[in-house]
Amino acid sequence: MMTEYDSLEPDTWRPQARFRAAIDSLHQLRAFNEKGGIAVFLDVTRASPPDIEILGSQTRILSFWDTRSRSGFVTKPKFSAGLLTLRFVTSGQISYLHRNGETVASSLIAALTGFDELREVRASSAISAVSATFPAHALVLASAALTGDGPSGLPALEPVADMNRPGMAALFCTVRSVQRRLQTIKQQSDLWLPLLQEVMSYQLLSAWPTRAAFTMAPPLDTASRQLQLAIDYIEANLQTALILADVAASAGISVRSLQIKFKRELGRTPVQFIIERRLTRAHEDLLSAAAVERSIGAIARTWGFLHAGDFGQRYRRQFGCTPSQTRSTTARGRLRVTE
Template sequence: MSSKIGSCRIDAHGVDNEVATGWRPQAGFTHSVTSPDQLERLNASGGIAVSFATQGRSVHLAFQGSQSETLSVWETQSRTGFITSPMMTAELVTIRFVETGAMVRINQNGADVIVSPAQALLTSFDVMRREQATPGFSAISATVSRSAVLDACRALFGAETTMLPQFETVVDLDTTGLRAVRSTVTALRQHLSTAAGPIDLMLPLLQEVLLYQLAASWPMIGTGPSLHIPTATGRAVRQAIDYIEAHLRERIAIRDLAEAVGISVRALQIAFKQQMGCTPINYIIARRLDRVHAQLRLSENETIRQVAASWGFVHMSDFAKRYRERFGHLPSSRRAGG
């Protein structure tokens, strides 16, 4: 829900060229509105992308999430329904997964689309005129910058790509790829629900996963750009592994990894899957877990949280889940001698 109130504009990189008067990054926000007076105060307070209006005398609206210049993720629930109108212009792409109820989106050209449960919406924020949610509405949504999506398309389809593909606006969640996009948005929401510092190495990986999933899995109108996938050798995978091991405590972007070994992102993903049985991102996470696993027995003066954080895991519930999936027990068992 990355936004700007008033006439200020967020450019293609999500960076504002003027002083923000209403919008502000928020690591976490929670709003619960049950009266017209509360709704009026919410609209007056600013800080979000849209203004809200009721569809009747009663009002119930709740939403919570986080927002920044590059990524915003939030959940919305409403028993009464609501109407929203943009209070900004921004080069952002909106992704929305409707869970219950429905939403009608009316664009600047007068065209409208309806998004129902088990469907998802992908559209540019700046074409919206207003949105109307039915009573009983709930959804999880995200915004990413248009330039970030374009960069992901270039990495997958080739550097000659100069425009975003024309994605379908509303799709059914009937493919594994689309369900994976939904899962990644949910994982980002859970990950961002707890504040983290700069040592969080999971967040940039999840953001990158979302962009590549979006570019590769969302249906396009027409044929879309051709996917050029040169064959990657075993040597390229070994070089990629060497790069990962040398930079394991640093932020590793898959695009940088592919460039370091001289192949495309898509070729690297396919080669890793074929030769290692996993994606590059899953390999990076597994190797960081391995380092934590080894260090827990050697660093008795450090807490489990400190050891995990030293390898980029700052959300303990997510870390414990991943650790147990890999080793079959909780990290506390390892510290106890298991």
């Protein structure tokens, strides 16, 4: 059966089992748009050069993306193909301009957007996000299977979902885990991808709110907005020497107020939060196939841990294992894939 993909030139869109792009100049950006073969045009809005890294895997059935950018970026769909993109933002914000208005995704709010209605996506500086793209008809079939009725169109899903809703954390973990595992597989099978698509469709429909049932969380009060601003600043600067006065200034409050808000709302001090987030980023790098050539010491130093002994102790307290045990588990997973 012919699909819209079949009429596209490879430069416009093409399957790519493993995909990585590091864009740090306007020349590279133009070359990427001409030859990258993904479903969107990419641009920047600032005079400063782009700083964008994309790690992904795309097929007609499922696509997964890990996107990081210090500069921020703008994207526009290249074509309409009945696609839906599910995106989880881990730092920064992403705004979606579509026919019915604008929605915003952040670390507190996930987004689900159809290509057919999307006009533009704007990502803030210091953005980090994990995404999955799949055909809308997959949700139609999954919904029919769950309800026992025949296919009757796409369910009335909300464009955004509160990350505190039951099942949303599990959905995020699934998308992130699959995206990472796909980077270790040399050749994707035509047999298991449809099954993965079906299972993920069931999980999304079970966790995502419908328009009839969804009640958006009330707007953040002033205190919560200030806390979120501080967290966003920390996330954007985890690789640099963070000073509490700068973190507090980013939220428009004093250092004392910053400490009180973190302790009251998160149960930890700002310094404890920063250390936990740095350890989490180091943990993600140790699990990443993209960082396999980097030593444990280099990864630790990237995230501000200059002493191996201190890093190892803190890491074990947070994750229950040593950094080398994490790296060893990742290596065994790669070995099983290649055998």
